[in-house]
Amino acid sequence: MAREFQGPKGTRDFYPRDMALRRHIEAAWRQSSVVHGFEEIDGPTFEHLELYTVKSGEGIVSELFSFRRAGGEDDYALRPEFTPTLARMVAAKAGGLPHPIKWFAIPSHFRAERPQRGRLREFLQWNVDLLGIDGPQAEVEVLSTAIVALERLGLSPADVRVKISHRGVVGAALRSLGVPEERTADAFALLDRRDKLDAASFTARAAEIGLGGTDGEKALEAFARVARARFPAADAAQAVCAATNCSAADAAPLAAVLDGLKASGMDEWCEVDLGIVRGLAYYTGAVFELHEASGGERAIAGGGRYDGLVEMFGGPRTPAVGMGMGDVVLALVLRDRGKLPADDGESLLPRPDAFFISAEGEASDRLLPGMLSSLRRDGLHVRQSYKSTRNVGKLLADAGKCRARMAVILGAEVAEGMVQVKDLDRNEQVMVAVADLARHLRGD
Amino acid sequence: MAREFQGPKGTRDFYPRDMALRRHIEAAWRQSSVVHGFEEIDGPTFEHLELYTVKSGEGIVSELFSFRRAGGEDDYALRPEFTPTLARMVAAKAGGLPHPIKWFAIPSHFRAERPQRGRLREFLQWNVDLLGIDGPQAEVEVLSTAIVALERLGLSPADVRVKISHRGVVGAALRSLGVPEERTADAFALLDRRDKLDAASFTARAAEIGLGGTDGEKALEAFARVARARFPAADAAQAVCAATNCSAADAAPLAAVLDGLKASGMDEWCEVDLGIVRGLAYYTGAVFELHEASGGERAIAGGGRYDGLVEMFGGPRTPAVGMGMGDVVLALVLRDRGKLPADDGESLLPRPDAFFISAEGEASDRLLPGMLSSLRRDGLHVRQSYKSTRNVGKLLADAGKCRARMAVILGAEVAEGMVQVKDLDRNEQVMVAVADLARHLRGD
Numbered sequence: 023m024a025r026e027f028q029g030p031k032g033t034r035d036f037y038p039r040d041m042a043l044r045r046h047i048e049a050a051w052r053q054s055s056v057v058h059g060f061e062e063i064d065g066p067t068f069e070h071l072e073l074y075t076v077k078s079g080e081g082i083v084s085e086l087f088s089f090r091r092a093g094g095e096d097d098y099a100l101r102p103e104f105t106p107t108l109a110r111m112v113a114a115k116a117g118g119l120p121h122p123i124k125w126f127a128i129p130s131h132f133r134a135e136r137p138q139r140g141r142l143r144e145f146l147q148w149n150v151d152l153l154g155i156d157g158p159q160a161e162v163e164v165l166s167t168a169i170v171a172l173e174r175l176g177l178s179p180a181d182v183r184v185k186i187s188h189r190g191v192v193g194a195a196l197r198s199l200g201v202p203e204e205r206t207a208d209a210f211a212l213l214d215r216r217d218k219l220d221a222a223s224f225t226a227r228a229a230e231i232g233l234g235g236t237d238g239e240k241a242l243e244a245f246a247r248v249a250r251a252r253f254p255a256a257d258a259a260q261a262v263c264a265a266t267n268c269s270a271a272d273a274a275p276l277a278a279v280l281d282g283l284k285a286s287g288m289d290e291w292c293e294v295d296l297g298i299v300r301g302l303a304y305y306t307g308a309v310f311e312l313h314e315a316s317g318g319e320r321a322i323a324g325g326g327r328y329d330g331l332v333e334m335f336g337g338p339r340t341p342a343v344g345m346g347m348g349d350v351v352l353a354l355v356l357r358d359r360g361k362l363p364a365d366d367g368e369s370l371l372p373r374p375d376a377f378f379i380s381a382e383g384e385a386s387d388r389l390l391p392g393m394l395s396s397l398r399r400d401g402l403h404v405r406q407s408y409k410s411t412r413n414v415g416k417l418l419a420d421a422g423k424c425r426a427r428m429a430v431i432l433g434a435e436v437a438e439g440m441v442q443v444k445d446l447d448r449n450e451q452v453m454v455a456v457a458d459l460a461r462h463l464r465g466d
Numbered sequence: 467m468a469r470e471f472q473g474p475k476g477t478r479d480f481y482p483r484d485m486a487l488r489r490h491i492e493a494a495w496r497q498s499s500v501v502h503g504f505e506e507i508d509g510p511t512f513e514h515l516e517l518y519t520v521k522s523g524e525g526i527v528s529e530l531f532s533f534r535r536a537g538g539e540d541d542y543a544l545r546p547e548f549t550p551t552l553a554r555m556v557a558a559k560a561g562g563l564p565h566p567i568k569w570f571a572i573p574s575h576f577r578a579e580r581p582q583r584g585r586l587r588e589f590l591q592w593n594v595d596l597l598g599i600d601g602p603q604a605e606v607e608v609l610s611t612a613i614v615a616l617e618r619l620g621l622s623p624a625d626v627r628v629k630i631s632h633r634g635v636v637g638a639a640l641r642s643l644g645v646p647e648e649r650t651a652d653a654f655a656l657l658d659r660r661d662k663l664d665a666a667s668f669t670a671r672a673a674e675i676g677l678g679g680t681d682g683e684k685a686l687e688a689f690a691r692v693a694r695a696r697f698p699a700a701d702a703a704q705a706v707c708a709a710t711n712c713s714a715a716d717a718a719p720l721a722a723v724l725d726g727l728k729a730s731g732m733d734e735w736c737e738v739d740l741g742i743v744r745g746l747a748y749y750t751g752a753v754f755e756l757h758e759a760s761g762g763e764r765a766i767a768g769g770g771r772y773d774g775l776v777e778m779f780g781g782p783r784t785p786a787v788g789m790g791m792g793d794v795v796l797a798l799v800l801r802d803r804g805k806l807p808a809d810d811g812e813s814l815l816p817r818p819d820a821f822f823i824s825a826e827g828e829a830s831d832r833l834l835p836g837m838l839s840s841l842r843r844d845g846l847h848v849r850q851s852y853k854s855t856r857n858v859g860k861l862l863a864d865a866g867k868c869r870a871r872m873a874v875i876l877g878a879e880v881a882e883g884m885v886q887v888k889d890l891d892r893n894e895q896v897m898v899a900v901a902d903l904a905r906h907l908r909g910d
Contacts, residue, residue, distance in 0.1 A: 026780040027517050027554045030542055033510035035555050041506045056816045057842040059849040062485045066477035066588055067574055073471055089533030091578045098474055110471045111479050122852055130511050134535045144510055170843055285835040336470040372500045391729040398501040399614055405503040408566055
């Protein structure tokens, strides 16, 4: 009868230390969201399948876990991303929501792809969205929220780079290089694949989309230069114009975001990377990705401006900027950079305020349950030994093992309403009246 | 192109106030778990389908959302309950886990049933499990954890009753009433349905399972009495013996749990209800349900001892007690009993430490982004107006609307490094140096 079972491929079991690490990351996400004035939301874990095909086309179906209820007629899919749910929720209540809308969410997401380093079939993703603001302030706040979360986790601009581009600016650059208007989308797609193609293939494809035209070689070189152009944020706008023959007016939307990041003290994290276009077709302006500084991992986060999406889901035209950050790549980067505790999460588990030792026999055993309950009702995290031994030395070792701050020893003096309390960090022991125990353990 | 979309039937969209209410409930669950020494875990949102059929039989499949990956061969199902995942996780690492195992989890669960009051297709469920303890201490700790969470949410023994029974004790009572050993399971099933059947149907079914035998009428009456017997926890064990002709030895396992609850000061919440058997076949000892006191809603929580389950999933024999509490019925009870804020959750949203008003024009606009960033990096929740107006009165009203504790007004004096800070709760205004602002807002 007994069988062995494993969890599905590409999913995770979170034992207590794994969960403590996950909560450590989530806490940084949540705290940065809240201090930036974002409010938490959530939606269903599965949605109608067409919510995803409307936005991404039928091609996405093979990447989804989709299903029907037995006897039902609706097709559902496990959520692969949060933005369609968000757009649906905004569209449903557009009139009744405050302006601007500042929301975050930290739900599970699902992709039916082959699991590999940095990519699982179930993962957490932090979503931060600011809707209702046309100006660059939206991009600046969303990026600042991402950056402050990384700072809370111990990362610095030496560890992670925020790479920013702008579809409008890149589009202008492509036009000035001779890419015909109708091939702009193809050029974006090529830019998006630049790191997956060798130089020869890249050049061949670039020629295919019209860069082999009037001024062949030169235009190809210029396009390759744009694709790999990276500039420090400080004076990026001018550099972009110089590198691409854009006018200052063309580059203005990107320059405005960079100025805002500088005014907020975030520019040290940022650089302009014109090769960033983001594969998703719905971005309409600024786009960005966060990468480990050496470029060795998948993107930690990505996002941009998507002014048309809420309308696509039946709502009013709503300018919007959003960002998604998954937990899988982030955890790899934190580990590689030495920003996670070396003990696999043990030190992130909640620390007991006290560990109770019943040393005296029946009298102390009788009193213990009521004492524990009363302290727990008072909000104190207290534990007891489940062993039958009365060996105080061994039990004190157990108290240390679970990282309790104090050990409370119920000895003969419980008859007089007193217990011994040992501070395990300072190795000091005092006698405390049972009536004062909660206060003492709280350090009041 | 634009279409209207709705979320799937039986699922929920959590807008910020809904989410704040949900987090309010989750916080009570989490805090009670932690103070009782339970550690948080989680597992995949979907599992191999057979993880559920092994435990509950093929009959469960129609209640599940099940699916395959396109081109894949494995059948999966969205998790309808957490216990199989927990048993799998224990079995996989049985040797390497501390003893006892005290775990809790707060994941989403899914049932493909018809949505109705108190029952949705996606819901949250708090799971608390204590494994490795044979004695009644396990039942007492799990029930205490549930009770302390309800206390944190403002509920009292007048609002919710913890109804306790024990399969062994009820089995002994049934035998003493003349139910043949081989019909015990049928009798349990009948007890489980007692509130769904009228008196005549109940009696007819009772007769079918052997109670019409030797001492017909009398046995039927006694069985009906057992099915509806409810005793205050204080002296329940004796009362159970008297009502069922059990011996004190038969009733001892139930009496031990009741004694433990009394020693922990939890007995005021509890009563014995021999009609509680729990539908799930895998319980092996004590069983319990938490109900709204008037009995008007579905069960708030349920659980019991399941000593055989880990073994069923390939692990060693492991005594275990577990409890599951869903958020849907609990929220209904909290609302009915007036234990939720009357403002639909508004007052549960995080309160901003300060709302910033740039009153002076360009000079203050230029300083604002850096000030906000620096305070947010310092952990302060600060907001700004997105309006172009400089009308301080209107902006102060906005500060009040988002429940900010303070308003910070950047006026002409920013040139001297000073800002006005208005305490919105006390209606007091002072001038503060920008360098002291973080300290001032924190109340240091």
